Amino acid sequence: MAEHEYEHVRVAVIGSGFGGLGAAVRLRREGITDFVVLERADSVGGTWRDNSYPGCACDVPSHLYSFSFAPNPEWPRTFSGQRHIRAYLEHVADVFGLRPHLRFGAEVEKTAWNAERLCWDIETAGGRFRADVVVSATGPLSDPKVPDIPGLDTFPGKVFHSARWDHDYDLAGKRVAVIGTGASAIQIVPSIQPEVARLTLFQRTPPWVMPRVDRAISGLERSLHRAVPATGRLRRGMLWGIRELQVQAFTKRPDELGFVEQLAKRNMARAVKDPALRAKLTPDYRIGCKRILLSSTYYPALAQDNVDVVAGGLSEIRGSTLVAADGTEAEADAIVFGTGFHVTDMPIAERVVGADGRTLAKTWKDGMAALRGATAAGFPNWMTIIGPNTGLGNSSMILMIESQLNYMADYLRQLDVLGGRVALDARQSAVDGWNRTVQERMKRTVWNTGGCTSWYLDANGRNTTVWPGTTTEFRRATRRVDLAEYEVVRPPRPAAARAAAPRPAEVDA
Numbered sequence: 001m002a003e004h005e006y007e008h009v010r011v012a013v014i015g016s017g018f019g020g021l022g023a024a025v026r027l028r029r030e031g032i033t034d035f036v037v038l039e040r041a042d043s044v045g046g047t048w049r050d051n052s053y054p055g056c057a058c059d060v061p062s063h064l065y066s067f068s069f070a071p072n073p074e075w076p077r078t079f080s081g082q083r084h085i086r087a088y089l090e091h092v093a094d095v096f097g098l099r100p101h102l103r104f105g106a107e108v109e110k111t112a113w114n115a116e117r118l119c120w121d122i123e124t125a126g127g128r129f130r131a132d133v134v135v136s137a138t139g140p141l142s143d144p145k146v147p148d149i150p151g152l153d154t155f156p157g158k159v160f161h162s163a164r165w166d167h168d169y170d171l172a173g174k175r176v177a178v179i180g181t182g183a184s185a186i187q188i189v190p191s192i193q194p195e196v197a198r199l200t201l202f203q204r205t206p207p208w209v210m211p212r213v214d215r216a217i218s219g220l221e222r223s224l225h226r227a228v229p230a231t232g233r234l235r236r237g238m239l240w241g242i243r244e245l246q247v248q249a250f251t252k253r254p255d256e257l258g259f260v261e262q263l264a265k266r267n268m269a270r271a272v273k274d275p276a277l278r279a280k281l282t283p284d285y286r287i288g289c290k291r292i293l294l295s296s297t298y299y300p301a302l303a304q305d306n307v308d309v310v311a312g313g314l315s316e317i318r319g320s321t322l323v324a325a326d327g328t329e330a331e332a333d334a335i336v337f338g339t340g341f342h343v344t345d346m347p348i349a350e351r352v353v354g355a356d357g358r359t360l361a362k363t364w365k366d367g368m369a370a371l372r373g374a375t376a377a378g379f380p381n382w383m384t385i386i387g388p389n390t391g392l393g394n395s396s397m398i399l400m401i402e403s404q405l406n407y408m409a410d411y412l413r414q415l416d417v418l419g420g421r422v423a424l425d426a427r428q429s430a431v432d433g434w435n436r437t438v439q440e441r442m443k444r445t446v447w448n449t450g451g452c453t454s455w456y457l458d459a460n461g462r463n464t465t466v467w468p469g470t471t472t473e474f475r476r477a478t479r480r481v482d483l484a485e486y487e488v489v490r491p492p493r494p495a496a497a498r499a500a501a502p503r504p505a506e507v508d509a
Contacts, residue, residue, distance in 0.1 A: 007127065008130040009034050009131050010032060010034040010133065012111075012120065012133070012134050012135070014108050014134065014138055015136070015138045016045070016046060016093075016137075017044075017046015017047055017048065017089070018089070018139075018398060019386055019401050020044075021044060021089060021093060021098060022137075023037075024096070024101055025070075025092065026405040026409055028097065028098075030409050030412065035101055036129060038103050038108055038122070038129070040108070040125070043090075044093050045086045045089050046089075047141045050142070052082055052167070054187075055190065056082035058080055058081075059079065059293070061078055061239050064236055064239040064240060064243075064395070064396040065080070065396050065398055066088060068402060071225075072088055072091075073222055073225030073226045073229070074222055075217055075222075077215065078217060105125060106125060107124060107125045107126075108122060108124050109125060110122070110123045110351050110353065111352050111353070112353040113355045113382075114130070117491075118421045118422070118490075119131060122134070132415075133411075133415070134381065134382045135383050135384075135385060137384070140341060140346060140386060140391070140465065141343070144337070144339075144342075145341050146161055146337050147314075149314055150315075150317065151318055151319075152317050154317060155317050155332075156319060157334050159337070161336075162337065169334065171334060172195045173195075173196070174333040174334050176196045176200070176332060176333065176335075177201075177336070178199065178200070178202070179336065179337045180337065180339045181204070181206060181338075182207070182291075182338055182340055186293050189301050193301040193304055198307075198308070199307045200308045200330040201302065201310065202312075202313055202314040202322070203280070203309055203313065204313035205452065207293045208261070209264060209268070209292075209295055209299065210264055210267060210293070211294070211295075212294040240396075246394050249446075250445060250446050250447075251444065251469060252444055254445070268281060271303055272299050280311045281302065284451070285452035286449070286450035286451055287450075288393065288447070289447060289450025290454045292394070310326075312327070312328055322335070340455050341455075344368060344458035345361070348360075349361035352379065354376075354378040354379040354382075355380060356378055360376060363377075363378060364376075367462045368387075368458070368464040369388055369464070370388045370426075370431065371426040372477055373389055373400075373404065373478070374404055374407050374408070374411075375411075377425065377426045377431045378425065380489050381415075383408055383411065385401055385404050385405070388435075389442075389467055389468075391465040392467060392471070393446075393447065393456075399471040403474050403475040403478045406475070407478040410480050411424065411481050418488060421491050423489040424487070424488060426485060426487075430485035438467075442468045
């Protein structure tokens, strides 16, 4: 392939959600402007662009769910909706001058390590790129997962996933089936319940739901945060501190969560008076094993006359008839899948080919593992943002992203110090050592001991998604790159130079 067919950059960032835009801002602040952000869609926003379903909002407080370097005093609510979060990301792209670096319509089809040139060859729908370093920020919530339901292809009505909402389809007066009871479903159900003729919720596992203490942020508060930025930082710090104190219960003392379970049951009892329905909605696992969901409208919606909760989960479709695992049948005009994403089997891993010719997916076939959640052995100068075991069960992922951006910045500094054409490849022993430590700590956590099956676990039952500690611990662990954990890779010498090199005997002579 001819050299001129590539656009050569120092860094290629994949994705323009929080991780990708954060990486782009950090690169500019480090004085690096030779980079591109490859985005498959036509605008920034990542999951907050793709998820536009009715009621879509964040379950992390607004002032904590934003970059520390880009505070937003204008958040309208304590828990912001999708529209405002997406607008915030567009604002970040503008304020930090990221637009010239964005390449829209550039879905990455393949990225392969070029050992001769010590760079990555990247093929996208929008052209070819050659990058010294690749930062993958596609995120775990980017590719919807739809279960393989027998007979789905025979369904005559409308079918879509919550992350691909069809706004042209009017649900008013329709019989709608919602599949799943995760974070998206509990926002969708109360939003569409008043307008549909009948809503059938197919529930495989009931979630623990706590009240969502949401309110409008007053004009006085916003004015104060604008005039005195330190008040916004104080607010953020208090929100962060509370969540740091909660971590011990999730990671070391799950039995302490029993009190929280009682609060969740009272929350349910206030809205759901029917004992049979309460029995369906009561989980049989420890709270926190799955992500604790926040809603003050979910249970009231389920108690309405036009809603049915089917506890068996969807197992088969016969035309317009949906059949649950327990044999319950329901008729539907539309099916909305709120069934999550490819988290432990991210499609981007199939498109990354490392130094030995293996894809990242093949390397991770027994479970994702990355050194400090960032780098994988055999993939030089490749990093991931929100990588394996960097997820959180109770706080803001923006905190973890910023920690990984610290690591990325120091990684690039180390390459500069080494000088010349050079790459760093994580040692397998370092990756294995880090992963052993993480998995050992994971044994005591509620995510592993709580008695549930969640999307935190991979096909082998290993928790490869969540970080078993505080955000402070992770920030310390990713503050600096330890070169002892990496092999330094230099370009191969030309064959003629190798042949002319003196043999050991000649040197001794």
